[in-house]
Structure formats: structure tokens, C-alpha cells
Amino acid sequence: MSEEQRGGARGRAAEKPAADPGGEDAEQEPGSGTARTRWVALGGRIARGALVGLVAGGVGLAVGELVSVVTGKASSPAVAAGQWAISITPTWLEQFAIRNFGSNDKTALLTGVYATLAVVAAAGGVLARVRLTIATLLAVAFGVIGAIVAVTRPAANTSWLFPSLLAGLAATLVLRRLTALSRKESEASAGSGERRRFLLGTLGTAAGALVAGYGGDKWVNSRSSVSAARAKEVLPTPKTVLPEPPASVHPNVRGLGPFFTPNSDFYRVDTALTVPQVDPKSWKLKIHGMVDRPFEITFDELLSYAFEEHDMTLTCVSNPVGGPYVGNARWLGTPLAPLLRRAGVHSGADMILSTSTDRMTIGSPVEAVLDGRQAMLAIAMNGEALPVQHGFPCRMLIPGLYGYVSATKWVTDLNITTFASSDAYWTPRGYSPQAPVKTASRIDVPASGAKVPAGTVVLAGTAWATHRGVNAVEVQIDNGAWREATLAASDTPDTWRQWSYQWANAPKGSHKVRVRATDGTGTVQTSVVQGVVPNGSTGYHTITVQVS
Numbered sequence: 001m002s003e004e005q006r007g008g009a010r011g012r013a014a015e016k017p018a019a020d021p022g023g024e025d026a027e028q029e030p031g032s033g034t035a036r037t038r039w040v041a042l043g044g045r046i047a048r049g050a051l052v053g054l055v056a057g058g059v060g061l062a063v064g065e066l067v068s069v070v071t072g073k074a075s076s077p078a079v080a081a082g083q084w085a086i087s088i089t090p091t092w093l094e095q096f097a098i099r100n101f102g103s104n105d106k107t108a109l110l111t112g113v114y115a116t117l118a119v120v121a122a123a124g125g126v127l128a129r130v131r132l133t134i135a136t137l138l139a140v141a142f143g144v145i146g147a148i149v150a151v152t153r154p155a156a157n158t159s160w161l162f163p164s165l166l167a168g169l170a171a172t173l174v175l176r177r178l179t180a181l182s183r184k185e186s187e188a189s190a191g192s193g194e195r196r197r198f199l200l201g202t203l204g205t206a207a208g209a210l211v212a213g214y215g216g217d218k219w220v221n222s223r224s225s226v227s228a229a230r231a232k233e234v235l236p237t238p239k240t241v242l243p244e245p246p247a248s249v250h251p252n253v254r255g256l257g258p259f260f261t262p263n264s265d266f267y268r269v270d271t272a273l274t275v276p277q278v279d280p281k282s283w284k285l286k287i288h289g290m291v292d293r294p295f296e297i298t299f300d301e302l303l304s305y306a307f308e309e310h311d312m313t314l315t316c317v318s319n320p321v322g323g324p325y326v327g328n329a330r331w332l333g334t335p336l337a338p339l340l341r342r343a344g345v346h347s348g349a350d351m352i353l354s355t356s357t358d359r360m361t362i363g364s365p366v367e368a369v370l371d372g373r374q375a376m377l378a379i380a381m382n383g384e385a386l387p388v389q390h391g392f393p394c395r396m397l398i399p400g401l402y403g404y405v406s407a408t409k410w411v412t413d414l415n416i417t418t419f420a421s422s423d424a425y426w427t428p429r430g431y432s433p434q435a436p437v438k439t440a441s442r443i444d445v446p447a448s449g450a451k452v453p454a455g456t457v458v459l460a461g462t463a464w465a466t467h468r469g470v471n472a473v474e475v476q477i478d479n480g481a482w483r484e485a486t487l488a489a490s491d492t493p494d495t496w497r498q499w500s501y502q503w504a505n506a507p508k509g510s511h512k513v514r515v516r517a518t519d520g521t522g523t524v525q526t527s528v529v530q531g532v533v534p535n536g537s538t539g540y541h542t543i544t545v546q547v548s
Contacts, residue, residue, distance in 0.1 A: 045186060046126055048198075052178040053125020055202055056139070057117055058209040060171030064146075064163040065216035073220045073274050074358070075160035077167050080150035082106075082113045082273045087153075091430045091533055098318045098325075103268045110273065121171070128179040135179075136172055143168010154359030178202055224277045230392050233280065233385040238332060242309040248489035251500040253460040255445040259491070259498065260311075261327035263387050269316045269325055269403070271425070276357045276410045280393040285377070289353075289416035292344030299393055302377065305334040310374045310399075313464050313496040315437055317402040318532050322442045322541035326464065328496050330383065331397060333376030336369050345370075345416055353422050354396055355413040362408045363424030363433055364398055366416065373399050373467060374494070377411070399494040400467030402435045402536060432535035439465040439525040441473055441499075441517040441541060448543035457503040457547065459485070461515060462496050469493030469520030475501050476514040476540075485515075493520055506547045514540045 061077060068076035074083065086109065089097075097105040120142070128135035146164030150156060178201060185198035250259040257265075280299040288294035311330050319325035340352075345366060352364045369375040375398040379386060386392040391409030398406035404426050415422075419433050427433050441463035446452055463470045469490065474482040485501040516525045529539035 045129055048182045048186065049126035049129040049179075050122040051125065051202060052128065052175065052182055053121040053123065054118060055178060055206045055209065056125065056171045056175035057121025058206060058213065059174045060121075060139075060143070060167040061117070062209040062213035062216060063170040064167035065213050065220065067163040067166050069216060069220045069223060071159040071163055073224055073277075074153070074155065075150050075163050076220070077146045077150070077164045078110060078113050078117070079274050080153060080160065080164065081117075081146060082109050083153055083271075084149045085109060085113065086271050086273065094429075095318060095532060098269060099320065102324065105269075106273050125175065125179070128175055129182070132176065132179055136176060139172040139175055140168055143171070155357070174205060178205065226277045226279050226388060226392065229279055229281070230385050230388065233379075233393070235332060235380050235385065236303055236307045238307045238309045240308065242311070242330065245311070245491045246489055249491050249498065251460055251486070251488050251498055253445055253458055253500050256460045256498065256500075257444060257462075259488075260329060260382060263329070263382050263384065263390070266327040266329065266381075266387075266390065267316065267325045268389050269318055270409060271360055272358050272409075275389050277388065278357050278393055278410055278412075283393050283412065285394070285412060285414065287339060287343045287414045287416070289414075290346040290349035290418070291340075291416050292346070294343060302334060302379070302394065305338075307332055307334050307379075308374070308376070310376065310494070311491050312374070312397060312399050312494045313466050314397070314403055314407060315440075315464065315466065317404050317431065317435060317536050319440075319537065320532060321440070321529075321537050321539045322543075323537075326440075326462075326496070329381050331376065331378045332380035333378035333397065336375040336377055336396065336398075339377075339414075340366070340369055340416070343416065349416045349418060351417050351419045351422060353415040353417050353424060354408040354411050355415070356408055356410040357412050358410065360408070361424045362396075362405060363419065363422065363427065364396075364401065364406050365419075365434055368398050368401060368406070375399065400436055402437055404431065405433070405435050430533050435535040437464070437466040438536045438538055439463075439468070439470075439517050439519045439523065440537075441515045441525060443475075443513060443515050443541055443543050446543075446545060449546070451546040451548055452506070454506055454508050454547050455504075457506040457545070458500060459503055459513060460498070460500040461541075462498050463515075463517035464496035465517065465519035466496075467494055470497040470517050471520055471522065472518040473497075473499040474516055474518075475503075476516075477503065478511050482516070506545075508547050511545050511547060512542055513545055514542045516540050 064077040073079060097108060101108045124135050124138055143165050146168065147161045150160040150164050151158065181198040181201050185194045245259060283299045284296055286296045309330055309332050313326060313328045316325035350366050352366055352369065354362050354364065378395050378397050379393060381387065381390060386395060394411055396408040396411045441461065443459060443461040445458065445460040459475055463473050473485040473487060475485055476482050483501065485499040488498040490497055518524045526538050527540055531537055
């Protein structure tokens with residue numbers, strides 16, 4: 001070959017494009033145009049990739065929701081991920097969520113789960129534009145990880161694998177298909193037909209995912225709901241019907257909440273991301289462990305026992321000073337002590353490790369059930385069957401203890417054991433294994449920061465020292481002398497006590513008002529400030545009032 005021929009061959013070789021190192025994974029970059037044009041084109045590709053990823057992720061979630069109609073709401077990918085997140089949440093973050101979101105903490109968590117999944121899905125869609133194989137593997141891995149997370153939840157069974165696995169498969173298939181359409185649409189030679197095909201494919205798939213996801217959610221909720229069973233429940237007549245408390249238990253102060261907290265307003269703090277739906281026909285309670293005669297009862301058998309009514313204030317250990325996580329209700333239940341005596345508790349057994357249907361565990365002292373207080377298995381609250389979110393069909397209640405060591409909702413198992421050998425859910429998370437309710441008081445009227453007219457200002461609030469009762473409440477204004485408030489009539493030592501105080505000749509200006517209570521043993525509420533961990537907050541509730 002002549003020199004001229006060799007040079008021509010080299011020239012033709014140089015003109016050939018380099019081999020595509022990525023195969024189907026790589027998208028061609030535009031070779032010409034201004035920098036601005038290239039940036040606009042890049043932004044368009046990123047936006048289309050993110051859209052594809054979001055749609056693929058939405059399809060995955062919709063498929064997972066539909067499959068969970070069969071396997072159960074708690075097995076759906078988002079809920080399973082949320083429950084896993086709850087299980088690994090550190091105590092400080094859990095308290096932050098309760099403090100800032102209250103009973104809406106579950107909604108906030110689910111919102112966070114969906115937002116995280118959306119970001120991951122969008123990133124996967126962008127990655128698929130240049131590395132489709134890697135994005136595909138990541139989508140598959142996401143489904144597998146979701147399945148592992150779901151099936152390792154305490155209440156899970158093998159079927160919980162399928163919602164996340166099928167969700168991952170559906171998301172993968174949609175990701176690959178829409179990415180292919182997106183690439184064709186963005187090619188320089190693409191006509192309006194390719195663009196139309198991409199838009200219709202993407203929007204149609206998104207619409208289908210929305211319909212399927214929404215329908216699946218409604219379907220699984222209606223399929224699992226026990227609202228109809230609850231509505232049919234006929235409450236047993238207690239052996240002694242309690243009269244209504246006298247009107248004097250509630251001071252006639254505008255803005256002060258009622259003596260009994262309405263069920264709709266009663267606080268809810270628990271770890272159940274979805275409220276367990278327990279059919280009374282399938283409910284059973286097992287009592288076993290360190291007992292002579294373990295046994296199991298059905299709900300129908302439970303209803304055959306003697307029932308009693310009892311007024312009791314329930315408070316959460318997460319309640320900050322002056323906080324809202326406390327409520328008062330009339331409960332209907334059967335005494336728990338006779339059931340423990342029937343089982344024959346062994347000497348040395350000091351703990352009831354109770355378990356709910358969602359596998360939440362709570363540790364309660366045996367002594368608190370057998371010492372004469374009205375511990376019960378409750379089935380009704382303020383004259384109606386327990387609301388589902390408050391434990392229907394049955395929950396445990398022990399007066400004098402914070403809810404996390406006494407008030408198991410959806411209870412199905414009582415294991416008689418010892419504190420030395422067993423830990424309940426909250427103990428490894430920094431909470432005390434035993435926690436009597438501390439004396440507390442709260443100013444409800446006026447609200448902190450409120451402006452009130454000069455003259456006589458009415459202060460009112462609530463105090464509680466469950467199972468010890470409240471003997472006195474005092475208020476302090478601007479570091480002055482403590483002044484005794486007027487107590488409303490007492491119902492039982494297990495309920496809160498409301499109070500009021502006439503602040504005469506309140507001068508204009510900003511004032512600080514504090515409150516403290518004295519319990520039935522004569523012990524004054526402590527001024528020492530402590531957070532809710534490890535066994536309940538302490539300190540005086542203090543508000544600021546603007547007198548004008």
C-alpha cells in the first residue's frame with residue numbers, strides 16, 4: 001500500500017465515531033451547539049429522567065398496595081418501611097416527633113417515607129438515562145430490600161414478601177419501557193410522533209398508577225376494617241352501674257375542657273403506623289409463663305365475666321410539663337386480678353409482659369394488679385365500645401402507671417415473667433422498666449401569651465396524681481407567694497382534678513403564672529425540671545399572661 005493510500009485509510013479511520021462504551025446504558029450527548037443550548041438539553045434530559053423514575057416508582061407503590069389487599073395493609077411497601085423506621089428511630093427523634101407532631105406523628109412519618117421514595121425514584125430515573133442496567137439492578141434491589149424489611153417485622157408472615165417484591169418488579173419494567181421511549185423522544189431526529197408516544201405513555205401510566213394506588217388503599221382499608229363488627233358489639237351490663245359524677249367536678253370556667261375527655265379528643269401515642277384491625281370473633285387472650293395453670297380465652301368468654309365501670313385518667317410518659325397527652329374517661333372492663341389468680345402466679349414472678357396484636361410489648365408489675373386497685377381488661381370507653389385506635393376490642397389498664405407500662409392496646413398475650421429476665425419494647429430505648437405516674441398540674445385557662453383585661457382574671461386547669469389523688473393546687477404569680485386555688489369536687493383518686501383561681505386586681509403588664517399540686521399523700525409536686533425520659537417529665541407549668 002502506498003503512502004497516499006495509508007494516509008487515506010488513517011483519515012477514514014479518524015472519521016469513524018468511537019465505539020459506545022455503555023451499550024444500551026449510554027445516551028448520546030449532542031455534539032454541537034452553544035453552552036447554553038447544551039445546558040438546556042441536559043436539564044431536559046434530567047427532567048424527563050426524573051419524571052420517568054417518579055412514574056415507575058408510583059407504579060411500584062400502586063402494585064404493592066394492590067397486593068397488600070390480600071396480604072394485609074401492614075405489608076404494603078410504604079407502611080412496612082415506616083414501621084421499620086419506627087423500630088430504629090432513636091429516642092430523641094421519637095420524642096421530637098411526638099412533641100412537634102403529636103397524634104399526627106404517623107402522618108408525618110408516612111409523608112417522610114413517601115418523600116424519600118420519590119427522591120430515590122427520581123434519581124433512579126435520571127441514572128437510567130445513562131446507565132440503564134445499573135438503574136435496573138438498583139430497582140430490583142430496592143424491591144428485595146423492601147421485602148426483607150417487611151418480612152422481618154414482628155407481626156409479619158411469609159406472604160409479606162410479595163407486595164415489595166412485585167412492586168420492585170413492576171417499577172423495573174416500567175422504568176425500562178419509559179426510559180426507552182424517553183430516549184427516542186429526545187433524539188435529534190425524533191418527530192412529533194415519538195414525543196406524543198412518550199407523553200401518552202408516561203401520563204397514561206401515571207394515571208393508571210394513581211387510580212390503582214388509590215383504589216388499592218381504599219380496598220384494603222374496607223376489606224380489613226372492623227368498624228362494622230364494632231358497631232354490632234353489645235356491651236355487657238356492669239355489676240354496679242356508676243352514677244354520673246356531680247356537676248361540681250367541673251368548674252364553670254369558659255375554655256376549660258370537660259371532666260371526661262370525648263373519645264374523639266382523647267390523645268393517641270403508640271407505635272402502630274396503621275391501626276390494627278382485630279375482629280372480636282378471632283380475638284384470643286393467652287395467659288401463660290410463670291403460672292400453674294396457663295389458659296386462653298376468646299372474646300365471647302371474656303364477655304361472660306363480671307364487668308365493672310371505673311373512672312380513670314390515663315397519661316403518656318411522653319407528656320411534657322403542661323402537655324396534652326393526658327385524658328380522663330369512664331372505662332368498662334373485667335377485673336384483671338381474678339384472671340391472674342385463676343392462672344396461679346408463681347412466687348418470684350413480678351412482671352406481666354403484655355403483647356398487642358402488632359407485637360408491641362409492655363411490661364407491668366404483677367403487684368400493681370394484685371394490690372387491690374382496679375386494673376382491668378377494658379372493652380368500652382365513655383359508654384361505647386373501644387374506638388379502634390384506642391384498642392378495640394380489648395385493652396389493658398392499670399391505674400397509677402404511665403401508659404407505656406400499663407395500657408396495652410389490642411392486647412392478646414400476657415406472659416407472667418420477671419423484670420430481671422425480660423425487657424419490654426421501651427426499656428432498651430432508655431425508659432425505666434417501672435414508672436408510677438408523677439404528680440402534675442397544668443394551666444388550661446388562659447392560654448400562654450393570651451391577652452386579658454385588667455381586673456379579676458380567672459385561672460383554671462387540671463391536676464393529676466393517678467391512684468394517689470390530688471389534695472391541693474396552688475398558683476404563683478410573678479414569683480410571689482403561693483396561693484391556694486379552689487379545687488373542684490373529687491371523683492376518684494384515679495382521676496384528675498380540675499381547679500380554678502380568681503386573680504383579683506390583676507395589674508396591667510406581662511405576668512408569669514405557675515402552678516403546682518399536692519397529691520393525696522401530702523407530697524408536693526417537685527420543681528425539679530426533668531424531661532420525659534426515662535420515666536416522665538417534672539417541673540412547674542408556667543405561662544405568660546398579658547394584662548391590658
